[in-house]
Every structure is written in C-alpha cells, then in structure tokens.
Amino acid sequence: MRNLLRINQREVIAILVLAVLLTLYLATHPTGPNTYVITIWANQCLILGLAAIAQFFAVIVRGIDLSVGAVMALTNCVASYLVIGSGFDMTLGIVVVLGVGIACGLVNGALVVFGRIQPIVATLATASLFVGLALLLRPTPGGQIDYDLADAFTLDVFGLPTALIIAAMVIGLFWVPLRRTGLGLGLYAVGSSEHAAFQSGMPVPVIRLSSFALGGLFAGLAGLYFSFVTTTGDAGIGPNYTLNSIAAVVLGGVALRGGVGTLTGALAGAFILKTIGSLMFFSGLPPLAQPFIEGLILASAIAIGGAGVLRVKNRLEVFGK
Amino acid sequence: MNTLKQNLPSIDAIFPYIGTVLLILGGSYFFPQILGFDYLAQQLQIAAFLGFLALGATLVILLGHIDLSVPWVLGGAAIVSTSLVGSGNPALATLAIPAALIFGGLVGIINGVGVAILRIPSMVWTLAVNSMLLGVAVLNTGGFNPKGEASGTMIWLATGNLAGLPVAFMVWVGATGIIALLLKKSAFGRYLSSIGYNEKATFLSGVSTPSVIFAAFAIAGLCSALGGVMLAGYANQAYQSMGDPFLLPTIAAVVIGGTSILGGRGSLIGTVGGVLFITLLTSILSVMQMSDAWRNIIFGLIIIIMLLLQTLRRKGS
Secondary structure, eight states: OHHHHHHTHHHHHHHHHHHHHHHHHHHHSTTOSOHHHHHHHHHHHHHHHHHHHHHHHHHTTTOOOTTHHHHHHHHHHHHHHHSOSSHHHHHHHHHHHHHHHHHHHHHHHHHHHTSOOOHHHHHHHHHHHHHHHHHHHOSSSBOOOOHHHHHHHHSEETTEEHHHHHHHHIIIIIIHHHHHSHHHHHHHHHHHOHHHHHHTTOOHHHHHHHHHHHHHHHHHHHHHHHHHHHOSBOTTOHHHHHHHHHHHHHHTTOOTTSSOOOHHHHHHHHHHHHHHHHHHHHSOSOGGGHHHHHHHHHHHHHHHHHGGGGGOSSGGGGGOO | OHHHHHHSOOHHHHHHHHHHHHHHHHHHHHOGGGGSHHHHHHHHHHHHHHHHHHHHHHHHHHTTOOOTTHHHHHHHHHHHHHHHHHTOOHHHHHTHHHHHHHHHHHHHHHHHIIIIISOOOHHHHHHHHHHHHHHHHHHHHTTSOOOOOOOHHHHHHHHOEETTEEHHHHHHHHHHHHHHHHHHHSHHHHHHHHHHHOHHHHHHTTOOHHHHHHHHHHHHHHHHHHHHHHHHHHHTSOOTTSSGGGHHHHHHHHHHTTOOTTSSOOOHHHHHHHHHHHHHHHHHHHHTTOOHHHHHHHHHHHHHHHHHHHHHHHHHO
C-alpha cells in the first residue's frame, strides 16, 4: 500500500487537493450539496478532463498539442449535424464524430512523424485548418443534438453524475489496461528517450502515430461531450480549451519534458482547474477580481511545484537531462 | 570567402522572402492594385506591429523557450499608455511611452524569474503570467474598454509617414537592426544561441545563464510593449483582448523564418521575412473577401507547406 502511494505520489497529491477544493466548493455553494449541483460541476469538469487527456497523449511522448481546442470545435460542429434522428442515425453520427477526431490526430501525427515538423508548430498550423473546417460547417453557432441522448449522458444515474461514471470508466476500462500493453509502455519509453526506445527496437513512428490518434480520439470525445452539455454546435469554443488543457496536465503532475505522469493525473488536474473556477463563482469575491485570483492560484500552484529546485544542492541537477 | 559565406543569410531565412514575392506576384494577377506603392507601403506599416512582437519572440525562441504572455503584455502596455495620456495631465502624458515600456520590461523579468530560477517550463509559466495580467486589466478597467486615448507621438509613430515610408516600419527596421547587432556582435547574442543548444554546457563554461534568460525575456517584454503602444496609436485606443489575435501569428512568423522552435538556430532576417509573408498572406486573403472559414483553412495549409518545404530541403542536403 505504501509503495503504491509512493509510486503514484503526484496523483495522490492532485486527488487530495481536488478533494479539499470540492469540499470547499460544496460548503460555499448557496444551495448546499445536492445531486444537481454536483452534476453540473462534474459535466463542466469532464469536458476539460477529456481535453486534458487529449493533451496528455501529446505531452507524454514529449510533444504538445495546440490543436486540442480546434479538434473539439470541429467535432462539436460535426456532432451538431449528425447526432440527431433515429437510434441508428445517432450511433452512426457518434462513430463519424469520433472518426473525425482520430483523423485530425492522425494528420497531426503524420506531419510530426513523416513531415518531421516539431509538434508545437505542426499543431499550431493544423489548429487553424481545423477551425476553418469547423467554421465552414457552422459559420454561426447553431444546430441541435438529440435531447434525450444528451440528457442520458449529462444527468445522473441513481444520484451519481454520469460524468463521474464516464471518468471512472475511462480510467478503469481504458487507461489501466492500456498501461499494461506494449503501447502503454512504449508511450513512456518514447517520451523518456526517443533514442533509447529506437535502439531497443521499439517501433517509434507507430507509437507516435498511435499516441496522436489517441489524442485526437479524446479531443473528439471532449467535443462530443461538449455537444451533449450545450446541445448546439459552435466553431468558436477552441482557444480556451487548448490553453487550459496544457495548464491542467501540468497541475496534474504530467511533466512537459515527456515520459512522466499519468492519464489519471491529467484528469485530476483538469478537475482541479475547473473547481477553482467554480469556487470563485460562489466565493463572494468581487466578480472583477476573480480572473486575477484564478491566474494567481494557477501561477502559485505551478511555482510551488517548481520550488523544489531551490533546494537542489548541485546546481547541475536543475538542468535535467 | 568564408566570412562572406558566414554573413550571407541561410537558405531557411530566404524561404519566406521567396514566398512573399510569390504572394505579391500571384495576388497581383487577380488584383493589380497589389503592385501599387500605396498598398505595399500600407502592408509595411501593418507588418511593423507583428514585427515588434516577432522580434522579441525570436530571442526567446532562440533560447529554446516560448513566451505566451505576448497578448496581455501588448494589451497592458496599450492600457498603461492610453490611460496616462487620457488622464489629461501633460506631465503624465509624456511618460506614456516610457511607462508602457517599463511595464513590458518588468513583466519580462517576472517571466525570466519563473523560467530561470524556479525552472518552470516557459510555456506554462508565461501562460499563467498572461492570465494574471488579464486579471489585473479586468480588475482595473471593470471589464469595459479602458478609457483613454493615444498621444500625438503614439499616433505619429503608428500612422505617420517620413519620406514616403511609414514611420512604424522605420522604427521596426531600427529596432531589428539594434537587436541584430546585439546578437551578432555581443557575448549576449552568442550565449543566447548556446543556451538554446545546450544550457548545461553553457553554464559549465562559466556563463551566468540566468542573467541571459532574464535579459532575453525582458527584451521580449519591451518589444511586445512597444507593439502595444504602436497598436494603441494605430487604433487611438486600447481595447480588451487586443493582443489575442497576435499570439499564434507571432510564433508562426518566427518559425517560418527558419528559427528552430527547439532553440539555438535561427536568424532575425528570417523572422522579418516571416512577418512580411504572414502579413501579406492575411491581407491578400482579406482583399479576396474570403469567408473566415476559408481564410483559416488556407492560412493553415500554407504554413504547413512552408514548414514541409523547410524539412524537405534539410533532408535533401
């Protein structure tokens, strides 16, 4: 047990912080804790959470994805056309939406792997492309998502918010098994040292491509879930989510230099970031001071995480690998 | 012969210039007025705004870092300068530009502290600094467009003409020249690239790497603030989130100019070309009255093509 805690130290800290913040939030909320309040909170958190997972798959292999928000906008716009009608139509629609997400991820991956463009620059360019496509579909916000389906995913099951069940399923049914596969190991190997991974005979290009495809899939899921929450299509949702997803993975203990951190951490980071925002909303602080305090908390959280280097005795250690 | 070769810009830096010429020629096929002096002079004026930002960003990217606080350093500098002028006190009004520049430099140093002392990845730290600046701006202006106006000097700097050429362009060329000299001739310039290549080795050679990082971020902050002052002069006001549309084009301009996003390799000449290319591309796409959607798509595609050309060439040689 103690070993398990030590290995997952970063995640344990993140989840503890989240628990404290959530308690504070529920304590300060004017109507007190009830299913409705928790469901709304969980829905908002899960959107950013899925976006943060998309970012996690880019960061873990020492990349960064500036197109997360753009893929969300594009899939959101696609969903606003397709996820409506009969049960078969909607199933097909969801498959197409997720397929679009994966395709976007593969475009990013191909540019990085075959085009040899740095991920940050490649995704900067593709973000513009994806937002353009989204704008083609929805020049102004509009469209509709099937209300019953949206309700099924955004309300609660026996008092437990569906969003939290989805989050638990992503960790339990996707991440834990994936971590045990060759691909799961490969992600960390490529992120820690691409050279070493290559020389150990790992298919580095395949791992990179799969990692981008998984990132695209989760950005698509984030766009789809956003559609369920808002039941409309909007091409302008991107920029906020891209930058917040980066902040979220860092808060969740995923290192931007690659190879360190887990999907659970990224998810917890996203929940923390959103909870801070919600906490502000009901805290009684003057509304105009809230953006500043939010920025201040983000900066201090990151600075405290970085303060460890001040204790390092050997100056050379701070430069890392 | 060797020195000649060293002083010639690298092929990467020439790419965006070729692209710019092709854009002008291709655009003039559809719109002959593009070849007119007025149009091109106006483009140089607009390019200067992006140019200041990209100038600072080049230094930071050469270090192997990135500065995401550009939007609100720009916005903050614009708010500081216009509200000082708008205060109606002539003494404060003359301080408008220096105060804005000092503001930019200070934010740059804050960026540098996080990156050099606390060792926080610049991408996250400057993002956090950006959101704090946004918070301060909202707190001060109450979420409305800040009151105030640009001074005569600011308007002249941004929109004036001198000997037929826009003043903004000439200030940009001057600033680029000074920083190019700094990069070429001073130890600071050499340390900058060597930190980008290998920070540990630079530190072991006895260079005070934190001071170099401070200086680079401070200069970048100054450049962004100068861009903000100019833009406020151009619009004769400061407005909320005036800097947001500039962040990604700034990075794109630097990278298209052949500067490696990993640091260590790159040039200011290339950045200038990248700025001209992006400004012209944006302008021609809007002259052609394309919808927002197609503008985004073509912008993204052309940047991808430019980047692919760079890597193809490097593979070939």
